[in-house]
């Protein structure tokens with residue numbers, strides 16, 4: 001079993017990232033059997049697909065590394081690194097670009113959402129983004145990729161690329177790539193904005209009030225939860241009563257994910273309550289969950305050299321693990337290298 005996943009180091013780690021992906025990374029790391037391996041990386045190469053500030057990206061990369069360690073990623077047990085220190089990601093992307101099809105990329109909802117009506121004005125990197133994402137996981141023969149719902153389509157594309165490459169350039173008995181499976185959490189697959197229950201919680205949302213950041217202090221968390229958009233009805237005692245109430249559903253989903261209980265259980269305990277009492281309960285649960293993470297984060301950020309060392313060591317391990325697959329891809333394509 002090999003687990004591989006990544007996160008863009010732009011903006012703060014928020015509750016959607018944490019509940020949708022990072023918490024699963026930590027759980028998978030902690031459950032790994034002997035001989036299995038986890039690789040987690042900061043997708044800094046992906047971050048240049050949108051307009052960006054180089055100084056912010058550098059800072060964000062270190063902050064995100066610290067945030068992941070604060071959440072429980074243990075660099076002694078998992079390989080933690082940033083893509084820019086492992087050139088094989090970019091190399092394999094190019095090799096896979098011969099296999100990926102324009103039509104496949106054109107169908108990606110993230111491309112459609114981000115490009116909007118201005119496709120011609122977008123970077124080539126934004127269009128080719130899912131091919132780099134395929135390279136990220138195929139390079140390491142990933143078997144399991146823990147992600148939130150929004151990344152499922154990119155993972156399906158990675159499987160299509162791997163399948164076509166194997167068909168076109170490898171023999172059936174010795175495929176070059178493993179087909180990876182997306183692992184999406186049952187609860188919390190999609191955490192929504194606190195301001196709009198139909199939009200996902202995202203670092204690109206201009207409103208800070210739309211998301212809980214893992215480094216937010218207790219007052220900020222309570223304020224954001226109290227100001228979260230809701231409706232005037234009390235909570236129902238059964239799930240069917242949340243139909244057509246996306247904001248209420250979102251808050252209940254967050255509560256259920258944080259408390260590791262089902263939505264039915266949360267409604268059994270809180271059904272009939274108005275948001276005037278449910279919101280403070282949710283706020284406190286959030287503060288309690290995030291307090292130790294944010295304390296560790298602040299601590300880690302004081303030692304820049306230690307963070308650099310973690311990333312350098314992880315990159316060197318990742319380079320070694322990826323080399324045989326990259327070599328096999330070059331060979332399969334008939335590319336002569338020394």
Ligand code: TYM
Pocket residue numbers: 004005006007008009016017018019020021022043046132133136137145146147148149150151188189190191192200201202
């Ligand atoms: P990114 O940086 O947008 O998000 C990191 C992870 O957090 C999940 N996530 C969410 N889950 C639930 N609710 C939300 N509101 C929410 N927002 C984000 C994402 O699904 C993701 O798992 N392209 C990827 C990074 C990437 C990657 C990879 C992931 C690059 N290469 C290879 C897996 C494998 C991205 O931009 O995620």
